[in-house]
Amino acid sequence: DQQVKQNSPSLSVQEGRISILNCDYTNSMFDYFLWYKKYPAEGPTFLISISSIKDKNEDGRFTVFLNKSAKHLSLHIVPSQPGDSAVYFCAATRAMIKAAGNKLTFGGGTRVLVKP
């Protein structure tokens, strides 16, 4: 049972346009959400996160939106650049649990291609 889902396996966008990546989750106990970016043959790197007490978090070109009632979050990249071409993973966790529950559950990833 996948608790975190990214239903779009790939996305192609023109340079300068907006990229919108979507993520859905089923576990209402998740209270913190993260986006990671991964280039081939490298480990994922943290991009941006949001707590469940917020509905928006912005960092430069990256904005994450959270809709708790719909159990849905999205990542907006504006404007998209060729260097943004990578696989993006959505992840969820129960932030305040210190032991067994404190793990990151990932979605299947969305491959983004930004065309020059």
Place this chain on the structure above:
Amino acid sequence: DVKVTQSSRYLVKRTGEKVFLECVQDMDHENMFWYRQDPGLGLRLIYFSYDVKMKEKGDIPEGYSVSREKKERFSLILESASTNQTSMYLCASRSPGKTEAFFGQGTRLTVV
């Protein structure tokens, strides 16, 4: 600068071999994780450890074991490698109560 180091970038092993994947972190993190990444399946948790000598099964522990004898080191063991364990393996660490996990560069394991 935070650092999670995996011992090998690429490994080729034969079916039935015992395989050790090593991971070291220098951030004094209590939590450490092993994931595998497969196309379309994302990152799936194999095992995690929330303290020295403590371990818990993740979502896909079958065929794997782990060892955490020291805080900075978390080892993944494939008891008898099989071709369906060909994958990218990723180690991560995180401080309890924090949310961001830091990943190593990954080990691409091929079992032939």
